[in-house]
Amino acid sequence: MGVLEHLIFELMEKNLDYEINQLGKENGYQEQIILKVKEKDLFVYIIKNEKTLSYYIAEKGQKRERISKQTLLEKIKGL
Numbered sequence: 001m002g003v004l005e006h007l008i009f010e011l012m013e014k015n016l017d018y019e020i021n022q023l024g025k026e027n028g029y030q031e032q033i034i035l036k037v038k039e040k041d042l043f044v045y046i047i048k049n050e051k052t053l054s055y056y057i058a059e060k061g062q063k064r065e066r067i068s069k070q071t072l073l074e075k076i077k078g079l
Contacts, residue, residue, distance in 0.1 A: 011076070057072060
């Protein structure tokens with residue numbers, strides 16, 4: 001199971017509302033998925049580079065910070 005699936009199942013288990021947006025390579029951006037946890041004003045960014053995935057997290061109005069996959073999963077479990 002991928003990271004996104006883990007995140008979604010954790011949010012569903014906690015009855016937290018979320019929204020997913022996918023951005024392609026248009027306008028020079030990298031492919032990315034943005035997961036917004038609505039009740040927590042929390043944003044998770046999964047960005048696809050050439051061969052790897054990078055994970056970022058940010059609260060509304062804050063600068064996003066890069067984190068490991070394991071740390072991301074732990075933060076979502078702790079909501």
